[in-house]
């Protein structure tokens with residue numbers, strides 16, 4: 001599989017980094033994983049969005065899903081593509097997207113998108129890639145996703161805090177793409193729905209990941225400090241998910 005970082009900014013896009021979004025490609029299969037603000041244009045600069053096999057949205061926060069409406073416009077009112085495209089979303093997300101689009105009944109929104117609501121333990125096959133979902137602790141329902149193809153494994157955390165599931169999720173991952181919004185030791189005041197870079201490192205070590213890629217690093221955090229903190233806990237390679245960077249898994 002090839003992972004391309006379309007954007008990795010936490011919360012808000014910046015001039016040089018869209019919010020969270022990734023392109024995953026393997027053979028003839030391509031997938032857009034999180035549709036953060038600004039990532040549709042980065043996606044369209046690399047592939048024809050009408051040829052995507054699936055979209056995966058970890059959770060319904062704007063920095064992970066707002067550009068789904070860019071794809072909607074592209075497919076419904078711009079250049080066409082192969083529709084409907086499967087869109088894997090957390091439970092309850094379909095109605096929220098449809099509400100925003102004003103979509104009911106036979107609306108074109110449901111002609112271009114085939115929403116599939118997934119939850120903890122669900123598995124799906126998209127082309128040559130198998131997807132396995134794990135529900136993780138966040139302010140809204142968040143699914144981490146494990147992608148398996150040809151004996152290789154890519155795991156993406158979405159946004160999450162410490163809790164059930166996260167410690168096992170990197171198990172056997174060749175590449176663990178993990179949120180690391182913060183740095184420093186966790187205290188009673190630390191925000192409970194995000195991870196520190198040190199925690200990302202600890203999870204990668206626990207699961208025996210091949211490499212760790214830190215993403216969703218806050219603009220308040222120095223990236224080099226985040227890498228250093230994660231490297232104290234994880235002996236394998238640690239990289240920042242810089243926009244435009246590519247990883248072969």
Ligand SMILES: [Zn+2]
Nearest residue numbers: 010011063159
């Ligand atoms: Zn986020």
